[in-house]
Amino acid sequence: MAAKIKNCPSCGRIFVPMNATQKLCPDCMDKLREKEHEVVEYVRDHPKVKIGEIIEATGASENMIKRMIREGRFIQTGVQMTYPCEKCGAPITQGKLCPKCSAALKKDLAGAAEKIQAAREAKLAERPSAYRSERTTQGGGKNNPAPAKPKKYAGDGLSNRYRGLR
Ligand SMILES: [Zn+2]
Ligand SMILES: [Zn+2]
Incomplete structure (x- = not known):
């Protein structure tokens, strides 16, 4: 079996990914899922929260939160999460720039x-x-x-x- 092994970018451990898209080791995947869950919960409890406050409260990274916004992870909470357009600061939910x-x-x-x-x-x-x-x-x-x-x-x-x- 020529399974491809990877280095987990988060903890550095070597692991065998289940598929090509798996980047983190199973442990870190679990942790990430937990963290994402925590973020979603936090947003649900604090509907007016800003990204910076989520980062502070949950320890999640900005990239992770942006990715979650793009993936529509907060839609289920009924909170419209946005992040600022890189050029003008307008609230956006996708990409780097507002339309x-x-x-x-x-x-x-x-x-x-x-x-x-x-x-x-x-x-x-x-x-x-x-x-x-x-x-x-x-x-x-x-x-x-x-x-x-x-x-x-x-x-x-x-x-x-x-x-x-x-
Ligand atoms: Zn890991
Ligand atoms: Zn803009």
Whole structure:
């Protein structure tokens, strides 16, 4: 039997997990369950409690309480437990950001991607503009540092490039 053994991250003991998701040794699992139960009980008895007070009263970790909120462990108590959005502090029950902040973040990311795309297109547009300035007079292009050499390009693919511009 090639059972995979693990080190319990809580007590350091070596144990054989029942399944891949089991991270703690059986003893610590029991303790954790007890602790979770304690937290739920405490919240039930103190409906207006804040996370900090739960941590103080039960010795549970903040991560554990947040996880329990995400898992909906307090719903049965009838208490709506929340924790603050990492950006604005609004009460949330899932993830790290409130819906507003996560929407804003998404917009930011989309905006950044758009800017990159726009910059790329602007760079591509620089070349055709050089050709365009050849047709008008010399120096017609505003930001076209390279002096135009009309004759050199006159024959090769010029009309094609103009077709591409339209
Ligand atoms: Zn353990
Ligand atoms: Zn927020």
